[in-house]
Amino acid sequence: CCLELTNGGLTLLDLRRESSIDEVLSWVDRVAPDSAIVAVDAPTIIPNQTGMRLPDRLAHKHFGRYHAGCYPANLGLPFADRTVGLGLSLEARGFQHAPTIEARHLGRYQIEVFPHPAMVHLFGLNQILKYKKGTIAQRKPELEKLRQFILERLPQIEPRLKLETLPEIPNKGVELKAVEDQLDSLICAYVAAYWWYWGAEKNLVLGDLASGYIVVPAAMNDVIVRS
Numbered sequence: 001c002c003l004e005l006t007n008g009g010l011t012l013l014d015l016r017r018e019s020s021i022d023e024v025l026s027w028v029d030r031v032a033p034d035s036a037i038v039a040v041d042a043p044t045i046i047p048n049q050t051g052m053r054l055p056d057r058l059a060h061k062h063f064g065r066y067h068a069g070c071y072p073a074n075l076g077l078p079f080a081d082r083t084v085g086l087g088l089s090l091e092a093r094g095f096q097h098a099p100t101i102e103a104r105h106l107g108r109y110q111i112e113v114f115p116h117p118a119m120v121h122l123f124g125l126n127q128i129l130k131y132k133k134g135t136i137a138q139r140k141p142e143l144e145k146l147r148q149f150i151l152e153r154l155p156q157i158e159p160r161l162k163l164e165t166l167p168e169i170p171n172k173g174v175e176l177k178a179v180e181d182q183l184d185s186l187i188c189a190y191v192a193a194y195w196w197y198w199g200a201e202k203n204l205v206l207g208d209l210a211s212g213y214i215v216v217p218a219a220m221n222d223v224i225v226r227s
Contacts, residue, residue, distance in 0.1 A: 001185035002031045003161070003193055010161045010193055015182050021086050028093070035106040038095050039113045039192035041184065043073035043080070044087025045097065045212040050074050055207030055214045059117060062206070063216075066127045068116040073212070099213040103199030111195060111215045115187045121219045122157065122190075123149045131180060136173055143169050143176065146183050154190060157220075159197045161190060191217060 002014040014031060018024045028038060046053060052072040060069035073080065087097070090110045098109035116128045129149075131142035147166050154161035166186075167179045195203050195215050207213035 001182065001189040003186075003189045005159060005193060005197070008159065010159050010190070012161070012163055012186070015167075015186065017178055017181050017185070021082065021089075024086075025089055025093075028090070032108075035108060036095075037098070037109040037111065037192045037196045038090055039111055039188040039215075040083075040086060040090075041113055041115060041188050042083040042086065043212060044083055044090075044110070044112055045209070046073050046075055046080050046084055047211060048074045050076055053207065054211035055112070056212075058206035059114060059214060062204075063117040063120060066117070066120045066125065067130075068114075068120055068128045070114050070116075070214070097209055097213075098195070099205050099207070099209050099215070101195060101199050103201065104197060109192075109196070111192060112213060113188050113191045114214050114216065115184050115191075117214075117216045118187055118191045119146070119149070121217045122187075123153055124220060136171065136176060139176060139180075140169055140171070143180055143183065150183065150186060157194075159193055191215060 001012070003010045004013050016027070018027050032038065043053065051074055053074070056070050056072050063069060087110065094108040095110040096108065098111050101109065119125060119129060129142045129146050131139045131146060133139070147169060151163060151166060155163060167182060169179055170176050194217050202218050204216045204218050205213050206216060
């Protein structure tokens with residue numbers, strides 16, 4: 001997903017879904033040749049050989065009651081080389097990790113994000129929308145809720161997302177997963193824009209540069225407390 005900030009509002013430029021990391025990087029090269037912030041829904045900094053990272057533990061601490069804890073990441077897991085490599089490839093393109101940021105300062109940044117905690121805070125949820133697991137009949141209405149939240153809530157939060165429509169939620173498994181990925185990517189892109197726009201004033205950072213980190217919008221109207 002690619003969002004562009006113009007005249008104080010966000011416009012959806014692209015909602016395509018790429019399959020491989022090489023395709024994703026080629027897409028980034030096309031849509032973000034200059035100043036931009038890239039949000040990655042994957043652990044791009046993993047210093048630990050085993051166990052859990054600091055941001056994983058903090059996600060469980062602060063969001064476990066919403067069922068929004070994340071899977072542990074360590075270098076012994078099969079995905080680690082791939083996701084860390086993605087972060088390094090973005091760094092090679094000039095996208096520096098931004099666990100701290102000067103709000104609204106142009107540059108090339110990357111951050112790790114996690115959609116479930118972000119949605120809990122952006123949409124004021126009591127628990128996550130459970131569209132990831134279960135039958136199509138169970139997942140589809142939850143994904144419908146996410147689609148509606150995006151259409152109704154994100155245009156009301158600054159920076160406002162100017163959005164008139166989104167893909168309809170299909171009835172078949174493969175197509176459903178494709179739209180799920182598109183909506184997840186839109187949430188990730190919005191979190192990146194929100195972090196760039198507000199910085200620490202209205203966001204939480206779980207972790208740090210050395211341990212890995214996840215950026216999460218603060219709960220609406222809450223005082224931010226870092227851990």
